[in-house]
Amino acid sequence: MTTWLITHPQCTEHDAGDGHPESAERLQAILRALQHQTFEYVLRETAPRASIEQLEQAHEPGYVRSVLDSVPSEGRHELDSDTRLCPASGEAALRAAGAVCHGVDGVLSGKARRAFCAVRPPGHHAESNRAMGFCFFNNIAVAAGYAVAHYGLQRVAMVDFDVHHGNGTEEISRGRPGLYYFSTHQHPLFPGTGTPTDDVPANIINATLADGDGSEAFRRAFNETILPRLDALEPELILISAGFDAHRADPLATLHLDETDFAWATHELGAVARRHCQGRMVSVLEGGYNTAMVGRCAAAHLEALMM
Secondary structure, eight states: OOEEEEEOGGGGTOOOOTTOSSOHHHHHHHHHHTTSGGGTTSEEEEOOOOOHHHHTTTSOHHHHHHHHHTOOSSSOEEEETTEEEOTTHHHHHHHHHHHHHHHHHHHHHTSOSEEEEOOSSOOTTOBTTBOBTTBSSOHHHHHHHHHHHHHOOSOEEEEEOSSSOOHHHHHHHTTOTTEEEEEEEESSOTTOOOOTTSOOOTTEEEEEEOTTOBHHHHHHHIIIIIHHHHHHHOOSEEEEEEOOTTBTTOTTOOOBBOHHHHHHHHHHHHHHHHHHSTTOEEEEEOOOOOTTTHHHHHHHHHHHHTO
């Protein structure tokens, strides 16, 4: 069964301004890397727009309307100092969220076994009623809510190895039936949330990493915290927030991972998926801001997804 690569040209049109780290160049670098012959049998899929109904699986209706109504006809509009809309941003955000829902459709219908959504803007900082951290709609939480509402799944696991805690995914998931959030992330670091001692419900698992931590600490967090709890859950679907900003060369954090660590984590998650949900996984791009490295990281991740 095939692996899908889901993307859309509009995702490179979102422009937060000169010098902004969340730039089109990061997605362009990934798409260039994925042209390698290793991926010749990966099926390329065009991301559809997310419907309003799908977006409302994670976001309050008034918030969805406010974001789309705030898209400017020219120039830029700031939702916060880091999170800026340009005329192309609304379409890009709809395609990014729609890509992950399309991936869910693919793997749950049996048309695909795995999917990687190479899209932007990212999503895991967007809360149910607030944009932040470069994110407008929470792509992974939208898709998880869609899987529960549309397909009746009861155990959808979202695993986030971005270097930043997915505060939005946690906020949307807190105590919500069917959704389970697992995260490794550097702490302290933006957004300052996600410590294991936080008052969180049983469906939230956080494993923190410290400034300077590398492969050993990352893999220990997976082996001792993430994977055992994920196995115990017996998920029906695994969704991955694939951020590559824990790479040692990334400018926005200070962990010391490399592409082999992302491939290892993907392989381990794939083993859980094979045990419990017919191998079904959908991954979506989050962070990763060193454009010289992000393509290599995404290629290692996709190659592991294909196994």
